[in-house]
Amino acid sequence: MIVTRKLGKVYPGGVQALSDLSLAIPQGDFVFLVGPNGAGKTTFFKLLIREESISSGRILFQGRDISSLRAGALARHRRLVGAVFQDVRLLATRTVRENVTLPLQTSGLNQAETRERTDSVLFLTGLEDLADRFPTDLSGGQRQQVAIARALVNRPRVILADEPTGNLSPSATERIIRLLSVINSCGITVVIATHDSHIVDALGRRVLVLDRGKLVSDLPQSEYPAFLRSQAA
Amino acid sequence: MPFLGTLRSASLGLTRHRGATIVAVATLTFMLSALTIFLVLASGLDTAASGLEAKANVIADLKGWVGTPGAQGLEQTLQTKWPHTHVSYVTKGDALAQFRKTFAGDSTMLAALQGNPLPASIQVKTRDAHVYSRIAHWLAADPRVSHVIFNPNLTSKLIQITDFVRIAGLALVVGLAFLALVIVVNTTHLTVEARRDEIEVMRLIGASHRFVRNPLILEGILLGLVGAGLACVAAVGLYFPLMNHILVGSGNAALALLPINTTPSFVTRVAATVVGTGAFVGAAGSYISIRRFAGI
Numbered sequence: 001m002i003v004t005r006k007l008g009k010v011y012p013g014g015v016q017a018l019s020d021l022s023l024a025i026p027q028g029d030f031v032f033l034v035g036p037n038g039a040g041k042t043t044f045f046k047l048l049i050r051e052e053s054i055s056s057g058r059i060l061f062q063g064r065d066i067s068s069l070r071a072g073a074l075a076r077h078r079r080l081v082g083a084v085f086q087d088v089r090l091l092a093t094r095t096v097r098e099n100v101t102l103p104l105q106t107s108g109l110n111q112a113e114t115r116e117r118t119d120s121v122l123f124l125t126g127l128e129d130l131a132d133r134f135p136t137d138l139s140g141g142q143r144q145q146v147a148i149a150r151a152l153v154n155r156p157r158v159i160l161a162d163e164p165t166g167n168l169s170p171s172a173t174e175r176i177i178r179l180l181s182v183i184n185s186c187g188i189t190v191v192i193a194t195h196d197s198h199i200v201d202a203l204g205r206r207v208l209v210l211d212r213g214k215l216v217s218d219l220p221q222s223e224y225p226a227f228l229r230s231q232a233a
Numbered sequence: 234m235p236f237l238g239t240l241r242s243a244s245l246g247l248t249r250h251r252g253a254t255i256v257a258v259a260t261l262t263f264m265l266s267a268l269t270i271f272l273v274l275a276s277g278l279d280t281a282a283s284g285l286e287a288k289a290n291v292i293a294d295l296k297g298w299v300g301t302p303g304a305q306g307l308e309q310t311l312q313t314k315w316p317h318t319h320v321s322y323v324t325k326g327d328a329l330a331q332f333r334k335t336f337a338g339d340s341t342m343l344a345a346l347q348g349n350p351l352p353a354s355i356q357v358k359t360r361d362a363h364v365y366s367r368i369a370h371w372l373a374a375d376p377r378v379s380h381v382i383f384n385p386n387l388t389s390k391l392i393q394i395t396d397f398v399r400i401a402g403l404a405l406v407v408g409l410a411f412l413a414l415v416i417v418v419n420t421t422h423l424t425v426e427a428r429r430d431e432i433e434v435m436r437l438i439g440a441s442h443r444f445v446r447n448p449l450i451l452e453g454i455l456l457g458l459v460g461a462g463l464a465c466v467a468a469v470g471l472y473f474p475l476m477n478h479i480l481v482g483s484g485n486a487a488l489a490l491l492p493i494n495t496t497p498s499f500v501t502r503v504a505a506t507v508v509g510t511g512a513f514v515g516a517a518g519s520y521i522s523i524r525r526f527a528g529i
Binding site: 051071075076085093 | 238250444
Protein backbone atom coordinates (compact mmCIF):
# COMPACT_ATOMS: atom_id res chain seq x y z
CA MET A 1 0.00 0.00 0.00
CA ILE A 2 2.51 2.62 1.19
CA VAL A 3 6.16 1.76 0.74
CA THR A 4 9.04 4.18 1.24
CA ARG A 5 12.60 3.49 0.18
CA LYS A 6 15.46 5.55 1.57
CA LEU A 7 13.13 8.52 1.73
CA GLY A 8 14.82 11.83 2.50
CA LYS A 9 13.75 15.44 2.83
CA VAL A 10 16.01 18.43 3.17
CA TYR A 11 14.30 21.80 3.57
CA PRO A 12 15.77 24.97 2.09
CA GLY A 13 18.48 26.07 4.49
CA GLY A 14 19.80 22.54 4.82
CA VAL A 15 17.49 21.25 7.55
CA GLN A 16 17.37 17.46 7.21
CA ALA A 17 13.80 16.54 8.17
CA LEU A 18 13.88 12.91 7.04
CA SER A 19 16.70 10.62 6.02
CA ASP A 20 16.85 7.07 4.71
CA LEU A 21 13.33 6.30 5.82
CA SER A 22 12.27 2.88 4.61
CA LEU A 23 9.01 1.34 5.74
CA ALA A 24 5.89 -0.44 4.50
CA ILE A 25 2.29 0.06 5.59
CA PRO A 26 -0.09 -2.58 4.17
CA GLN A 27 -3.67 -1.86 3.13
CA GLY A 28 -6.04 -1.81 6.11
CA ASP A 29 -3.31 -1.28 8.70
CA PHE A 30 -3.73 1.08 11.65
CA VAL A 31 -0.44 2.74 12.48
CA PHE A 32 0.71 5.29 15.02
CA LEU A 33 3.60 7.52 14.06
CA VAL A 34 5.22 8.78 17.23
CA GLY A 35 8.24 10.85 18.10
CA PRO A 36 9.22 14.16 19.61
CA ASN A 37 8.79 17.55 17.95
CA GLY A 38 10.99 17.77 14.86
CA ALA A 39 11.09 13.97 14.47
CA GLY A 40 9.71 14.25 10.91
CA LYS A 41 6.12 13.06 11.40
CA THR A 42 4.45 16.02 9.71
CA THR A 43 7.09 16.05 6.97
CA PHE A 44 6.35 12.38 6.28
CA PHE A 45 2.65 13.22 5.79
CA LYS A 46 3.51 16.22 3.65
CA LEU A 47 5.60 14.01 1.37
CA LEU A 48 2.81 11.43 1.15
CA ILE A 49 0.44 14.05 -0.27
CA ARG A 50 3.30 15.80 -2.04
CA GLU A 51 2.66 19.07 -0.23
CA GLU A 52 6.45 19.10 -0.12
CA SER A 53 8.77 17.74 -2.75
CA ILE A 54 10.81 14.62 -2.09
CA SER A 55 14.56 15.28 -1.83
CA SER A 56 15.73 11.68 -2.16
CA GLY A 57 14.40 8.14 -2.23
CA ARG A 58 10.94 7.04 -3.31
CA ILE A 59 7.38 6.67 -2.10
CA LEU A 60 5.29 3.94 -3.69
CA PHE A 61 1.57 4.36 -3.19
CA GLN A 62 -0.38 1.32 -4.39
CA GLY A 63 2.73 0.36 -6.32
CA ARG A 64 3.05 3.72 -8.04
CA ASP A 65 5.97 6.06 -7.51
CA ILE A 66 4.49 9.39 -6.50
CA SER A 67 7.72 11.37 -6.46
CA SER A 68 7.41 12.57 -10.04
CA LEU A 69 3.65 12.90 -10.60
CA ARG A 70 2.51 15.70 -12.89
CA ALA A 71 -0.27 18.10 -11.87
CA GLY A 72 -3.23 16.03 -13.10
CA ALA A 73 -1.96 12.72 -11.72
CA LEU A 74 -1.02 14.41 -8.45
CA ALA A 75 -4.57 15.74 -8.04
CA ARG A 76 -5.92 12.21 -8.62
CA HIS A 77 -3.42 10.79 -6.11
CA ARG A 78 -4.52 13.31 -3.47
CA ARG A 79 -8.11 12.18 -3.89
CA LEU A 80 -7.01 8.70 -2.78
CA VAL A 81 -5.47 10.08 0.39
CA GLY A 82 -7.67 11.63 3.04
CA ALA A 83 -5.58 14.12 4.96
CA VAL A 84 -6.52 15.47 8.38
CA PHE A 85 -4.17 18.37 8.93
CA GLN A 86 -2.60 19.35 12.23
CA ASP A 87 -4.14 22.84 11.93
CA VAL A 88 -7.43 21.38 10.58
CA ARG A 89 -7.54 23.82 7.61
CA LEU A 90 -11.27 24.09 7.22
CA LEU A 91 -12.53 26.88 4.99
CA ALA A 92 -13.89 29.50 7.34
CA THR A 93 -16.24 31.02 4.75
CA ARG A 94 -17.95 27.69 4.03
CA THR A 95 -20.43 25.76 6.13
CA VAL A 96 -19.70 22.31 7.51
CA ARG A 97 -21.63 20.73 4.64
CA GLU A 98 -19.77 22.81 2.04
CA ASN A 99 -16.42 21.92 3.58
CA VAL A 100 -17.26 18.22 3.55
CA THR A 101 -18.63 18.39 0.00
CA LEU A 102 -15.54 20.09 -1.44
CA PRO A 103 -13.50 16.93 -2.23
CA LEU A 104 -16.50 15.45 -4.06
CA GLN A 105 -16.78 18.53 -6.25
CA THR A 106 -13.15 18.10 -7.26
CA SER A 107 -14.00 14.57 -8.36
CA GLY A 108 -16.76 15.81 -10.66
CA LEU A 109 -19.57 13.79 -9.03
CA ASN A 110 -23.16 14.67 -9.92
CA GLN A 111 -25.30 16.57 -7.44
CA ALA A 112 -27.45 13.64 -6.29
CA GLU A 113 -24.47 11.42 -5.55
CA THR A 114 -22.62 14.30 -3.91
CA ARG A 115 -25.55 14.95 -1.60
CA GLU A 116 -25.99 11.27 -0.77
CA ARG A 117 -22.33 10.75 0.06
CA THR A 118 -22.10 13.96 2.07
CA ASP A 119 -25.20 13.03 4.09
CA SER A 120 -23.87 9.57 4.87
CA VAL A 121 -20.48 10.91 6.00
CA LEU A 122 -22.12 13.63 8.10
CA PHE A 123 -24.21 10.90 9.71
CA LEU A 124 -21.21 8.63 10.30
CA THR A 125 -19.23 11.43 11.93
CA GLY A 126 -22.20 12.70 13.96
CA LEU A 127 -22.29 16.09 12.25
CA GLU A 128 -25.81 16.12 10.76
CA ASP A 129 -27.04 18.75 13.20
CA LEU A 130 -24.06 20.99 12.56
CA ALA A 131 -24.19 20.82 8.76
CA ASP A 132 -25.23 24.44 8.26
CA ARG A 133 -22.88 25.95 10.83
CA PHE A 134 -19.61 27.64 10.00
CA PRO A 135 -16.32 26.25 11.41
CA THR A 136 -15.91 29.28 13.67
CA ASP A 137 -19.10 28.25 15.48
CA LEU A 138 -17.69 24.82 16.37
CA SER A 139 -15.56 23.45 19.20
CA GLY A 140 -12.07 22.07 18.56
CA GLY A 141 -13.33 18.48 18.66
CA GLN A 142 -16.17 19.25 16.26
CA ARG A 143 -13.76 20.91 13.85
CA GLN A 144 -11.61 17.77 13.93
CA GLN A 145 -14.72 15.71 13.18
CA VAL A 146 -15.43 17.93 10.18
CA ALA A 147 -11.84 17.54 9.01
CA ILE A 148 -12.16 13.76 9.28
CA ALA A 149 -15.49 13.84 7.44
CA ARG A 150 -13.87 15.88 4.65
CA ALA A 151 -10.97 13.41 4.49
CA LEU A 152 -13.37 10.48 4.37
CA VAL A 153 -15.98 11.65 1.91
CA ASN A 154 -14.01 10.82 -1.23
CA ARG A 155 -13.65 7.18 -0.07
CA PRO A 156 -9.86 7.31 0.19
CA ARG A 157 -7.56 4.31 0.52
CA VAL A 158 -5.78 5.87 3.44
CA ILE A 159 -6.46 8.47 6.11
CA LEU A 160 -3.46 10.46 7.34
CA ALA A 161 -4.26 12.23 10.60
CA ASP A 162 -1.66 14.64 11.94
CA GLU A 163 -2.12 15.19 15.68
CA PRO A 164 -5.90 14.83 15.39
CA THR A 165 -6.38 14.98 19.17
CA GLY A 166 -3.94 17.77 20.00
CA ASN A 167 -5.50 20.20 22.53
CA LEU A 168 -8.76 18.26 22.68
CA SER A 169 -10.61 17.29 25.83
CA PRO A 170 -10.44 13.58 26.85
CA SER A 171 -14.03 12.99 25.71
CA ALA A 172 -13.41 14.66 22.34
CA THR A 173 -10.18 12.67 21.98
CA GLU A 174 -12.04 9.43 22.66
CA ARG A 175 -14.71 10.36 20.11
CA ILE A 176 -12.13 11.08 17.42
CA ILE A 177 -10.14 7.90 18.06
CA ARG A 178 -13.32 5.81 18.06
CA LEU A 179 -14.28 7.38 14.76
CA LEU A 180 -10.89 6.60 13.22
CA SER A 181 -11.15 3.01 14.48
CA VAL A 182 -14.54 2.63 12.82
CA ILE A 183 -13.09 4.00 9.59
CA ASN A 184 -10.22 1.51 9.82
CA SER A 185 -12.64 -1.35 10.39
CA CYS A 186 -14.06 -0.56 6.92
CA GLY A 187 -10.68 -1.49 5.41
CA ILE A 188 -9.25 2.00 5.14
CA THR A 189 -5.62 2.36 6.20
CA VAL A 190 -5.24 4.85 9.04
CA VAL A 191 -1.97 6.52 9.95
CA ILE A 192 -2.02 8.80 12.99
CA ALA A 193 0.84 11.05 14.02
CA THR A 194 0.64 11.81 17.71
CA HIS A 195 2.48 12.84 20.84
CA ASP A 196 -0.15 11.29 23.05
CA SER A 197 1.16 7.96 24.41
CA HIS A 198 -2.17 7.36 26.15
CA ILE A 199 -3.95 6.93 22.86
CA VAL A 200 -1.21 4.64 21.58
CA ASP A 201 -1.43 2.54 24.72
CA ALA A 202 -5.21 2.43 24.64
CA LEU A 203 -5.57 1.19 21.09
CA GLY A 204 -2.90 -1.49 20.85
CA ARG A 205 -1.80 -0.99 17.26
CA ARG A 206 1.46 -0.88 15.33
CA VAL A 207 3.81 1.95 16.32
CA LEU A 208 6.46 3.59 14.13
CA VAL A 209 8.91 5.64 16.13
CA LEU A 210 10.70 8.52 14.42
CA ASP A 211 13.53 10.54 15.85
CA ARG A 212 15.43 13.32 14.09
CA GLY A 213 14.15 12.19 10.73
CA LYS A 214 15.03 8.53 11.11
CA LEU A 215 12.90 5.48 11.80
CA VAL A 216 14.23 4.19 15.09
CA SER A 217 11.65 1.51 15.77
CA ASP A 218 8.81 -0.34 14.10
CA LEU A 219 6.98 -2.12 16.89
CA PRO A 220 3.82 -4.03 17.50
CA GLN A 221 1.90 -2.23 20.26
CA SER A 222 2.74 -4.90 22.82
CA GLU A 223 6.40 -3.88 22.71
CA TYR A 224 5.79 -0.12 22.80
CA PRO A 225 5.61 0.30 26.61
CA ALA A 226 8.94 -1.51 26.99
CA PHE A 227 10.41 0.72 24.28
CA LEU A 228 9.25 3.82 26.16
CA ARG A 229 10.79 2.55 29.38
CA SER A 230 14.11 1.87 27.64
CA GLN A 231 14.08 5.40 26.21
CA ALA A 232 13.38 6.86 29.63
CA ALA A 233 16.28 4.91 31.13
CA MET B 234 -16.51 21.41 -13.07
CA PRO B 235 -19.47 22.35 -15.29
CA PHE B 236 -20.12 26.04 -15.98
CA LEU B 237 -23.03 26.32 -13.52
CA GLY B 238 -20.92 24.80 -10.77
CA THR B 239 -18.10 27.24 -11.58
CA LEU B 240 -20.57 30.13 -11.57
CA ARG B 241 -21.99 29.03 -8.23
CA SER B 242 -18.52 28.70 -6.76
CA ALA B 243 -17.56 32.15 -8.12
CA SER B 244 -20.72 33.74 -6.71
CA LEU B 245 -20.06 32.10 -3.36
CA GLY B 246 -16.51 33.47 -3.40
CA LEU B 247 -17.75 36.99 -4.14
CA THR B 248 -20.47 37.02 -1.51
CA ARG B 249 -18.42 35.34 1.20
CA HIS B 250 -15.44 37.69 0.74
CA ARG B 251 -17.43 40.91 0.70
CA GLY B 252 -14.58 43.17 1.77
CA ALA B 253 -12.28 42.13 -1.06
CA THR B 254 -15.21 42.19 -3.50
CA ILE B 255 -16.14 45.78 -2.60
CA VAL B 256 -12.53 46.96 -2.90
CA ALA B 257 -12.13 45.24 -6.28
CA VAL B 258 -15.42 46.61 -7.67
CA ALA B 259 -14.61 50.13 -6.45
CA THR B 260 -11.15 49.98 -8.05
CA LEU B 261 -12.48 48.62 -11.31
CA THR B 262 -15.29 51.17 -11.42
CA PHE B 263 -12.82 54.00 -10.89
CA MET B 264 -10.39 52.75 -13.53
CA LEU B 265 -13.11 52.00 -16.06
CA SER B 266 -14.72 55.40 -15.43
CA ALA B 267 -11.37 57.00 -16.21
CA LEU B 268 -11.15 54.83 -19.33
CA THR B 269 -14.62 55.98 -20.37
CA ILE B 270 -13.58 59.63 -20.04
CA PHE B 271 -10.43 59.02 -22.05
CA LEU B 272 -12.37 57.16 -24.75
CA VAL B 273 -14.71 60.12 -25.09
CA LEU B 274 -11.83 62.59 -25.12
CA ALA B 275 -9.89 60.47 -27.61
CA SER B 276 -12.95 60.37 -29.85
CA GLY B 277 -13.23 64.16 -29.57
CA LEU B 278 -9.54 64.52 -30.41
CA ASP B 279 -9.99 62.23 -33.40
CA THR B 280 -12.97 64.23 -34.64
CA ALA B 281 -10.97 67.43 -34.21
CA ALA B 282 -8.06 65.89 -36.08
CA SER B 283 -10.37 64.85 -38.92
CA GLY B 284 -11.68 68.44 -39.04
CA LEU B 285 -8.14 69.74 -39.40
CA GLU B 286 -7.34 67.17 -42.07
CA ALA B 287 -10.41 68.24 -44.04
CA LYS B 288 -8.84 71.68 -44.41
CA ALA B 289 -5.90 70.30 -46.36
CA ASN B 290 -6.16 69.97 -50.16
CA VAL B 291 -4.35 70.48 -53.47
CA ILE B 292 -5.81 72.69 -56.17
CA ALA B 293 -4.56 72.45 -59.74
CA ASP B 294 -5.52 75.16 -62.25
CA LEU B 295 -6.00 73.72 -65.72
CA LYS B 296 -4.72 75.23 -68.94
CA GLY B 297 -7.29 76.98 -71.08
CA TRP B 298 -7.39 74.32 -73.80
CA VAL B 299 -8.25 71.51 -71.32
CA GLY B 300 -11.95 70.78 -71.56
CA THR B 301 -14.20 68.54 -69.53
CA PRO B 302 -12.91 65.27 -71.13
CA GLY B 303 -9.31 66.28 -70.33
CA ALA B 304 -10.21 67.12 -66.72
CA GLN B 305 -12.05 63.81 -66.33
CA GLY B 306 -9.01 61.95 -67.70
CA LEU B 307 -6.86 63.68 -65.10
CA GLU B 308 -9.35 62.79 -62.38
CA GLN B 309 -9.36 59.10 -63.40
CA THR B 310 -5.57 58.94 -63.48
CA LEU B 311 -5.38 60.51 -60.01
CA GLN B 312 -7.89 58.05 -58.58
CA THR B 313 -6.06 55.12 -60.13
CA LYS B 314 -2.73 56.20 -58.64
CA TRP B 315 -4.20 57.22 -55.24
CA PRO B 316 -7.44 55.25 -54.74
CA HIS B 317 -8.58 57.15 -51.62
CA THR B 318 -8.54 60.56 -53.24
CA HIS B 319 -11.64 62.64 -53.90
CA VAL B 320 -11.35 64.87 -56.94
CA SER B 321 -13.79 67.68 -57.74
CA TYR B 322 -13.76 69.42 -61.08
CA VAL B 323 -14.59 73.13 -61.06
CA THR B 324 -15.34 74.52 -64.54
CA LYS B 325 -14.56 78.10 -65.52
CA GLY B 326 -18.28 78.86 -65.11
CA ASP B 327 -18.43 77.32 -61.65
CA ALA B 328 -15.33 79.26 -60.61
CA LEU B 329 -16.92 82.53 -61.78
CA ALA B 330 -20.18 81.77 -59.98
CA GLN B 331 -18.26 80.96 -56.83
CA PHE B 332 -16.26 84.22 -57.17
CA ARG B 333 -19.44 86.25 -57.57
CA LYS B 334 -20.95 84.55 -54.54
CA THR B 335 -17.86 85.13 -52.40
CA PHE B 336 -17.58 88.80 -53.32
CA ALA B 337 -21.29 89.48 -53.59
CA GLY B 338 -20.99 92.52 -51.30
CA ASP B 339 -17.87 93.93 -52.96
CA SER B 340 -19.04 95.91 -56.00
CA THR B 341 -15.48 97.12 -56.79
CA MET B 342 -14.20 93.60 -57.16
CA LEU B 343 -17.18 92.56 -59.28
CA ALA B 344 -16.91 95.65 -61.46
CA ALA B 345 -13.21 94.98 -62.08
CA LEU B 346 -14.07 91.56 -63.47
CA GLN B 347 -14.05 91.54 -67.27
CA GLY B 348 -15.27 88.38 -68.96
CA ASN B 349 -14.15 85.23 -67.15
CA PRO B 350 -10.43 85.25 -66.35
CA LEU B 351 -10.74 82.39 -63.87
CA PRO B 352 -9.31 79.03 -64.91
CA ALA B 353 -11.04 75.66 -64.58
CA SER B 354 -9.47 73.64 -61.80
CA ILE B 355 -9.55 70.40 -59.93
CA GLN B 356 -9.53 70.13 -56.14
CA VAL B 357 -7.98 67.00 -54.65
CA LYS B 358 -8.69 65.77 -51.15
CA THR B 359 -7.48 62.53 -49.69
CA ARG B 360 -7.96 60.54 -46.49
CA ASP B 361 -4.22 60.09 -46.12
CA ALA B 362 -2.74 63.55 -45.66
CA HIS B 363 0.78 62.18 -46.13
CA VAL B 364 0.31 61.82 -49.92
CA TYR B 365 -0.57 65.48 -50.66
CA SER B 366 3.02 66.37 -51.39
CA ARG B 367 3.39 63.56 -53.97
CA ILE B 368 0.08 64.46 -55.60
CA ALA B 369 1.14 68.12 -55.87
CA HIS B 370 4.46 67.14 -57.51
CA TRP B 371 2.75 64.83 -59.91
CA LEU B 372 0.17 67.44 -60.90
CA ALA B 373 2.85 70.11 -61.39
CA ALA B 374 4.52 67.87 -63.94
CA ASP B 375 1.31 67.22 -65.90
CA PRO B 376 1.04 69.23 -69.20
CA ARG B 377 -2.68 69.92 -68.63
CA VAL B 378 -1.95 71.77 -65.38
CA SER B 379 -0.91 75.41 -65.44
CA HIS B 380 -0.48 76.04 -61.75
CA VAL B 381 -0.63 74.03 -58.51
CA ILE B 382 -1.84 75.63 -55.28
CA PHE B 383 -0.42 73.68 -52.39
CA ASN B 384 1.07 74.86 -49.12
CA PRO B 385 3.51 72.15 -48.07
CA ASN B 386 4.27 73.83 -44.74
CA LEU B 387 0.63 74.08 -43.73
CA THR B 388 -0.09 70.51 -44.79
CA SER B 389 2.99 69.25 -43.01
CA LYS B 390 1.95 71.03 -39.83
CA LEU B 391 -1.57 69.64 -40.11
CA ILE B 392 -0.16 66.15 -40.57
CA GLN B 393 2.06 66.56 -37.54
CA ILE B 394 -0.79 67.86 -35.39
CA THR B 395 -3.29 65.20 -36.43
CA ASP B 396 -0.72 62.40 -36.10
CA PHE B 397 0.21 63.62 -32.64
CA VAL B 398 -3.40 63.95 -31.58
CA ARG B 399 -4.27 60.43 -32.78
CA ILE B 400 -1.18 58.79 -31.30
CA ALA B 401 -1.61 60.65 -28.02
CA GLY B 402 -5.26 59.60 -27.83
CA LEU B 403 -4.41 55.97 -28.55
CA ALA B 404 -1.50 56.03 -26.10
CA LEU B 405 -3.77 57.46 -23.40
CA VAL B 406 -6.35 54.73 -23.90
CA VAL B 407 -3.80 51.89 -24.13
CA GLY B 408 -1.84 53.31 -21.19
CA LEU B 409 -4.94 53.58 -19.09
CA ALA B 410 -6.05 50.05 -19.96
CA PHE B 411 -2.57 48.82 -18.94
CA LEU B 412 -2.70 50.84 -15.73
CA ALA B 413 -6.13 49.37 -15.02
CA LEU B 414 -4.69 45.88 -15.55
CA VAL B 415 -1.79 46.56 -13.15
CA ILE B 416 -4.13 47.93 -10.49
CA VAL B 417 -6.56 45.06 -10.99
CA VAL B 418 -3.72 42.53 -10.71
CA ASN B 419 -2.75 44.09 -7.38
CA THR B 420 -6.35 44.27 -6.22
CA THR B 421 -7.06 40.67 -7.17
CA HIS B 422 -3.77 39.83 -5.48
CA LEU B 423 -5.53 40.85 -2.27
CA THR B 424 -8.39 38.52 -3.18
CA VAL B 425 -5.99 35.68 -3.96
CA GLU B 426 -4.02 36.44 -0.79
CA ALA B 427 -7.25 36.29 1.22
CA ARG B 428 -7.90 32.90 -0.38
CA ARG B 429 -4.38 31.53 -0.11
CA ASP B 430 -5.43 29.01 2.55
CA GLU B 431 -8.54 28.10 0.61
CA ILE B 432 -6.54 27.57 -2.59
CA GLU B 433 -3.94 25.52 -0.72
CA VAL B 434 -6.59 23.33 0.92
CA MET B 435 -8.32 22.77 -2.41
CA ARG B 436 -5.07 21.66 -3.98
CA LEU B 437 -4.27 19.32 -1.11
CA ILE B 438 -7.64 17.58 -1.25
CA GLY B 439 -7.16 16.83 -4.94
CA ALA B 440 -8.54 19.80 -6.84
CA SER B 441 -7.05 20.24 -10.28
CA HIS B 442 -5.51 23.59 -11.23
CA ARG B 443 -8.47 24.25 -13.48
CA PHE B 444 -10.92 23.54 -10.65
CA VAL B 445 -9.20 26.13 -8.47
CA ARG B 446 -8.47 28.64 -11.22
CA ASN B 447 -11.74 28.79 -13.18
CA PRO B 448 -14.00 30.13 -10.41
CA LEU B 449 -11.39 32.79 -9.57
CA ILE B 450 -11.15 33.86 -13.21
CA LEU B 451 -14.93 33.91 -13.47
CA GLU B 452 -14.98 36.04 -10.31
CA GLY B 453 -12.58 38.43 -12.05
CA ILE B 454 -14.88 38.60 -15.08
CA LEU B 455 -17.94 39.23 -12.88
CA LEU B 456 -16.09 41.95 -10.96
CA GLY B 457 -15.05 43.51 -14.27
CA LEU B 458 -18.61 43.42 -15.61
CA VAL B 459 -20.04 44.98 -12.45
CA GLY B 460 -17.32 47.67 -12.47
CA ALA B 461 -17.97 48.34 -16.18
CA GLY B 462 -21.72 48.53 -15.60
CA LEU B 463 -21.26 51.08 -12.82
CA ALA B 464 -18.79 53.06 -14.94
CA CYS B 465 -21.28 53.12 -17.84
CA VAL B 466 -24.10 54.27 -15.56
CA ALA B 467 -21.83 57.01 -14.19
CA ALA B 468 -20.81 58.02 -17.73
CA VAL B 469 -24.35 58.28 -19.07
CA GLY B 470 -25.68 59.98 -15.96
CA LEU B 471 -22.76 62.25 -15.20
CA TYR B 472 -19.76 62.44 -17.50
CA PHE B 473 -21.44 62.92 -20.87
CA PRO B 474 -23.67 65.80 -19.73
CA LEU B 475 -20.85 67.32 -17.67
CA MET B 476 -18.22 67.17 -20.40
CA ASN B 477 -20.70 68.37 -22.97
CA HIS B 478 -21.37 71.35 -20.75
CA ILE B 479 -17.69 72.07 -20.05
CA LEU B 480 -16.29 71.51 -23.53
CA VAL B 481 -19.10 72.64 -25.78
CA GLY B 482 -21.41 74.72 -23.66
CA SER B 483 -18.63 76.80 -22.14
CA GLY B 484 -18.30 78.95 -25.24
CA ASN B 485 -14.53 78.63 -25.09
CA ALA B 486 -13.33 78.34 -28.70
CA ALA B 487 -10.25 76.30 -27.81
CA LEU B 488 -12.27 73.78 -25.80
CA ALA B 489 -14.97 73.66 -28.46
CA LEU B 490 -12.36 72.08 -30.75
CA LEU B 491 -13.16 68.87 -28.84
CA PRO B 492 -16.67 67.96 -29.90
CA ILE B 493 -18.33 65.47 -27.55
CA ASN B 494 -20.24 62.84 -29.42
CA THR B 495 -23.38 61.73 -27.59
CA THR B 496 -25.14 59.87 -30.38
CA PRO B 497 -26.66 56.52 -29.34
CA SER B 498 -24.33 54.58 -31.64
CA PHE B 499 -21.26 56.24 -30.11
CA VAL B 500 -22.50 55.72 -26.54
CA THR B 501 -23.23 52.06 -27.34
CA ARG B 502 -19.75 51.66 -28.83
CA VAL B 503 -18.10 53.22 -25.77
CA ALA B 504 -20.25 51.07 -23.44
CA ALA B 505 -19.33 47.91 -25.37
CA THR B 506 -15.64 48.84 -25.22
CA VAL B 507 -15.79 49.55 -21.48
CA VAL B 508 -17.72 46.33 -20.75
CA GLY B 509 -15.35 44.28 -22.93
CA THR B 510 -12.32 45.90 -21.32
CA GLY B 511 -13.79 45.32 -17.84
CA ALA B 512 -14.36 41.63 -18.52
CA PHE B 513 -10.93 41.23 -20.12
CA VAL B 514 -9.06 43.15 -17.43
CA GLY B 515 -10.94 41.24 -14.69
CA ALA B 516 -10.14 37.87 -16.24
CA ALA B 517 -6.53 38.74 -17.09
CA GLY B 518 -5.98 40.34 -13.66
CA SER B 519 -7.24 37.23 -11.89
CA TYR B 520 -5.28 34.89 -14.14
CA ILE B 521 -2.01 36.80 -13.64
CA SER B 522 -2.58 37.05 -9.87
CA ILE B 523 -3.26 33.35 -9.55
CA ARG B 524 -0.20 32.50 -11.63
CA ARG B 525 2.04 34.95 -9.80
CA PHE B 526 0.85 34.67 -6.25
CA ALA B 527 -0.60 31.17 -5.99
CA GLY B 528 1.62 29.44 -8.54
CA ILE B 529 -1.19 27.75 -10.49
